[in-house]
Amino acid sequence: MTDTVRLSSPAAERNRQPILDVLRRVLPPSGRALEIASGSGQHVSWFARHLPGWTWQPTEFAAASLPSIAAWSVLDEADLAESPSSAAGTGPLANVLPPLQLDVCAPAWPVAGAFDAITCANMIHASPPATLPGLMQGAGRHLAPAGVLVTYGPYILDDEPLTPSNVEFDAWLKTRDPSWGIRRLADAVAHARHAGLRLRERVAMPANNLMLVFEREGVRA
Helix, strand or coil: CCCCCCCCCHHHHHHHHHHHHHHHHHCCCCEEEEEECCCCCHHHHHHHHHCCCEEEEEEECCHHHHHHHHHHCEECHHHHHHCCCCCCCCEECCCECCCEECCCCCCCCCCCCCEEEEEEECCHHHCCCCHHHHHHHHHHHHEEEEEEEEEEECEECCCCCCCHHHHHHHHHHHHHCCCCCCEEHHHHHHHHHHCCEEEEEEEEEHHHEEEEEEEECCCCC
């Protein structure tokens, strides 16, 4: 494994453990998980090491990132030194499947069967607006009856002003692409409802982010 193959995101490095802490609480001990927008692959590698009862299917819109995701799923001695509590050894993580290219806006996703969890971190604000309803509709198609969709990132709250850091972040996003930007929490909830999902839990996270846990309508809280 070489560093030239692995892409690296400082943000993913910072938030992987806070996200894992929430996943440990809201997920059962085992299941099938679909990760949307896997990016560099740092998150799925970290989650798979510390949630060994789960089988993970990473996906990413950008085909150029797929080799990095695959590379992060093969552990070396440095990875084990970084997470000594992990049960994984060196070599390929047995509970991570080969990454797939996936467009959340597509009417059909290239995955089969139902998933007990679908996770999506840092995509909704760094992509066009259509990815929000696309994510919800896809989750509606692929979540198991008792499954959960978990998203992570900043949101605009109708009853609270946007924090100065998120105002700056939103402006910076728009310099990269005018279609990007922090989305309203109310819009996420509305699109989820249209897909047959409801917001079960909202968790405050570091750096003014939120984790949202959605489940199917009609599931007992």
